[in-house]
Amino acid sequence: EVQVLQSGGGLVQPGGSLTLSCAASGFTFIGYAMNWVRQAPGKGLEWVSFIDSSGHNTYYADSVKGRFTISRDNSKNTLYLQMNSLRVEDTALYYCARDLCGGRHCTGGTCYCTTTYYAMDVWGQGTTVTVSS
């Protein structure tokens, strides 16, 4: 079964740090780009960050740029979101989501996603981050 399992949420004080993890299974993780999306209480979905399948290219929403770092360990099939200088407004349910791949390039037995549809086809169950003193 294709799925992503999230962990790492919790309560943290303003200015603190937290790392979220997202473990992939049922698909070839290295072949897909990944995203983080969040939903603050009572609010809509907000895209947070994107990382390509190789891990070389990353993008961030202005609201988290310079404070959050997305990364991946393809040997462990795991996606991460390192969150620093956390603010009360970062309180949200955080989802990891697989990017829909439109095309791949294979080299040395490894296939990377080279074309994205900028859409998210597999979502995790979400993990809660609460920033409060």
Added chain:
Amino acid sequence: QSALTQPASVSGSPGQSITISCTGTSSDVGGYNYVSWYQHRPGNAPKFLIYEVTNRPSGVSYRFSGSKSGNTASLTISGLQAEDEADYYCSSYTSTSTLVFGGGTKLTVL
């Protein structure tokens, strides 16, 4: 990165069709055909419905369809069913290499 504009709520009776609009700018919805739609029921992960404005992934009901005209994309749900009651979000790629979601639309099936 202003959120795309969606109506806060729409409603319809079983069997009817409804349309949810998603308005952006030429820097997002109007400039790219990378509009996608998601269904989100409280307590569940969002469900992927539409990509590239009109494409429906396998497993998604034919009752869901997407379109775009200028800076506005739309999701139409035909043959409304009680199970369609949920929040719906559009998303678009932007000129700054980011993604932006709409504010979400709550669909009520009367």
